[in-house]
Amino acid sequence: MVTALPLLTAPQASAAPANAPADAPAAEFVARPPAWQRCDPDQPAAYECATIKVPLDYRRPSGRTIDLAISRMRSENPAKRHGVLLLNPGGPGGPGLDLPLQLNEQMPKGVREQYDLIGFDPRGVGASSPVSCQLAPEEQEIMRPYRPESFPSDVAWARTVADKCREKAGAVLPFITTRNTARDMDAIRSALGERKISYLGYSYGTYLGAVYTQMFPARTDRFVLDSGVDPQRIWRGMLQVWASEAEPAFARWTRWTAQRSAEYGLGDTPEAVSRTFWALVARADKDPIPLDGMKLTGDDIRARRALFFYPAQAAPAVKALKDAADGEPAALSPAQRKLLLPTAEPAADNGTAAFLAVVCGDTEWPRYPEQYERETVRDKARYPLYGDFTSGIKPCAFWSRPIEAPTPMRTGAPVMTVQNEWDSQTPLVSGQGLHRALAGSRMVLAEGGEGHGVYLVDPASCVAAPVEAYLTTGRLPALDVTCHSAPGAAERRAASPGPSLPSPFLF
Structure with a gap:
């Protein structure tokens, strides 16, 4: 992963009129073209980085701005170039700036030469005006088992984390949401001078991509949503x-x-x-x-x-x-x-802060600790392996209320969804829910496929052919596709040079 990139700051972006309707500024916001430069002397010269300015609050496009770090690797065959392919690795809280570098060698030539690969760190993440709640490592342990004797301390922990986040980053965190990140994607589109964007998003990136298709349907081109998050389950x-x-x-x-x-x-x-x-x-x-x-x-x-x-x-x-x-x-x-074995706790809290901002800020959560305790006891009995971890109280119970309602999936989206049958982070029922929510989509299911992330993540997966046919032609299969992948993906992935998804804690 690239950890330190010399970025150029682009000139101030143009803004929508101050009197634009509250839900319209994103469609009118036009970012200035980026000033590209080489990302790192130790990386290929073709790997370029820049920074653009976007509004913190798109309802006030002339107000405070934040940095959005972007990267690209251009098509080496302009005659066959179709457009740009934005990339997202998941999260929420996963950085994506180095994805063009990761995927440049992995994509087949017939796909690769059609696109400029565009990476970005989502708002609040990595090099894009990173947020922090200044949480200690032990405060970042979101998934906690239920014990009656420890529940009061879990409630205190959840309240403390929410309070800390308000104190340290309360002016910014309400705007670190999926809808605003989708607006940022459209700002990238405008900065690049493109009429439409294509997109490859994994895990949480599938929900981000789905939201974009609803907010900007006329600007949606070829979208591949890999390992689907069900919009009806956002987020608890x-x-x-x-x-x-x-x-x-x-x-x-x-x-x-x-x-x-x-x-x-x-x-x-x-x-x-x-x-x-x-x-x-x-x-x-x-x-x-x-x-x-x-x-x-x-x-x-x-x-x-x-x-x-x-x-x-x-x-x-x-x-x-x-x-x-x-x-x-x-x-x-x-x-x-x-x-x-348990993984080491993170030293910094940027990923956790961004995760909480999106998961708590996209939707309303129950507000009463008693409800969490009742449902945790119920789900520990129903699902003894993990039910108490997932239903237990979270900082979202004490988070500030969302500034926007969740995005309804009402507009047809002729996109491709991709799914392994045995995916631990976005299970099959979740991928099926995403497919159902997007009218006109086609699903490619790797029957027997194991693990989180499919296309390019598992180099032996059977999904490669239909995905690449869609990315190169723009034509979806007439019907959903089910193919067979052999199990054992964990071993293959260990040796795979394909894209790295975020920690298993994230989607």
Whole structure:
């Protein structure tokens, strides 16, 4: 990832008239052309960066501005150039400035030469006027297990984080939203002098792209929305779907593992495998299990719910846990270690602050701690692997109320959605919800595909051909497409040079 880029600040952008209607300025805001320069002496000269100015509040386009860091790698074949392809890696809170550099070598020539690849750090992120709540590492732990005795302290934590964010960045955070980021995408379009934009967005980037199609339908060209966020679940429901959809993934894992009982020794029926796992969780709750220099509690084990979307990775990892609990040597591969062991806490809070700004600021959340506790107890019983983590209280309960309503999906959007069948972050039901919400869209489903992110992320995925046909011709398939991808994507991804998606904590 590029961490420090010498950016040029473009001249002040032109603004819409001061008396423009409250919901119209974005359509009239025209950013000045960027002043491009080489991003970094250590990077290719073709990788260029710039900064444009955009309004903090598009209702007041002549008021305070913020920086928007953008990047590009131009098509090397102007005769075949179709336009620009904006890129977003997900989040909210994921930086995207280096995506053109990442994808330049990954896209087939027939796709690559049609586009200038355009990256950007979304507002509030990375090099785009980054926000901070000055949160300590332990304050950034959003997904917390429920214990009756600790719930009052969880409420205090959620209130403290919201208060800190208001104190440190309250003038900016209300405007770090998906709708304003979509307006920023349109500002990039105007700065580049383009009539329309094409787009490749992953994960949260699918919702951002969907919102753009509703706000600016006449400026929407070829859009690929990979690993879909369901607009009807924004945002608490997108956390809760992690819990509900972890249960069928866990059941699939128990069946897979039972069929290989001679290899793993975790049980010869799905029920026996499940009992082995839950016995390990109970043991770890009483006596944390030492593994690779860490001690894992039962909550730590449950927190790794994404593990079970990869049966071939989960079975040896759970076996290693059982071996460690029994005092035997436990060996983990790098992929298993990444999926099983807790990750280090971030040192800075920019990603967390931007995540909270969008997730809490896009929609209204319940305001009463008692409701969270009731629903957390209910969902821990319904979805024992992860239900309490997702339904538990969040800083959004104490956040300032949103400045805009969520974006309704009412306008037809002839775009392509792409989905793995077994995706831990944006599960299949979420991708199907996005497809349903966008009338006229076509869905490409990788049946059997595992993992989060498909096109270019999993270089062996069967989705490549239909995606590339759409990006090169602009023609969608007549019907939805279902193809078959072999499992084992975690191992392939470990060696893949494709685009990096944000931390598994994010969408």
